[in-house]
Amino acid sequence: MKALSFATLPLTALALAPAAASDVEPGARYRVTFERTWSSQTHPAEFPLLAHFSPVIGVTHGQDYELFAKGVTATPGIEKLCEEGKHQPLDAEIRSAVESGRVGSLIETGDPLRSVPASAVADFDVDAGHSRVSIAAMIAPSPDWCAVAADVELMEDGHFVQEKTVTLQAWDAGTDSATSYRALDADMQPRGPMQPSDSPYFQPNGAPTSVGRVTFTRLP
Numbered sequence: 001m002k003a004l005s006f007a008t009l010p011l012t013a014l015a016l017a018p019a020a021a022s023d024v025e026p027g028a029r030y031r032v033t034f035e036r037t038w039s040s041q042t043h044p045a046e047f048p049l050l051a052h053f054s055p056v057i058g059v060t061h062g063q064d065y066e067l068f069a070k071g072v073t074a075t076p077g078i079e080k081l082c083e084e085g086k087h088q089p090l091d092a093e094i095r096s097a098v099e100s101g102r103v104g105s106l107i108e109t110g111d112p113l114r115s116v117p118a119s120a121v122a123d124f125d126v127d128a129g130h131s132r133v134s135i136a137a138m139i140a141p142s143p144d145w146c147a148v149a150a151d152v153e154l155m156e157d158g159h160f161v162q163e164k165t166v167t168l169q170a171w172d173a174g175t176d177s178a179t180s181y182r183a184l185d186a187d188m189q190p191r192g193p194m195q196p197s198d199s200p201y202f203q204p205n206g207a208p209t210s211v212g213r214v215t216f217t218r219l220p
Helices: 011-022 074-083 090-100
Strands: 027-037 057-063 103-108 118-127 130-139 145-153 163-172 210-220
Touching: 011 057, 057 090, 057 145, 074 090, 074 118, 074 130, 090 103, 090 145, 118 130, 145 210
Parallel strands: none
Antiparallel strands: 027 118, 027 210, 057 103, 057 130, 130 145, 145 163, 163 210
């Protein structure tokens, strides 16, 4: 009778597996600095008078949630933000998602960014299940354009980063067909898809040029 043999894992693998899981940080607190660089110098084509960014709004979330997703139809909240600079009803949409556990927390600032350079600051919490941030402000005046940083991941190898900076890109919400800063309202029916803007306004040198930057700094 042959002796039975059993495959065994190396002791190092057995020892490391539980440790790797326990090394994942449960949460962290961050400060976001949302900076406007969009100006007549960076984007000179027909640059409008009274140009500004609206107050900022964002959300912490996981990989199964997208506030801005290329090719997807804008929610009523995104439409109001990108057309009018209003946080309502997007804030209500996010709060509902918070209550259902789909997202982590709402991020908001109170004042427009009217000068260059200008920045808005807010503090917020993240956790291991909601380690990404999407954040935006209306580019005003405009038909339906927003300055967006989408799906910014703050966790790397199980640990929350100390700092991360990403650029803000102009997005088209797909809810208004007008193509100039001060065009009259031209409601788009059916709705088009959300996508990074292909307007010549935001490609002064033939390639997309950022309209700002966002820095996430971990707090003690």
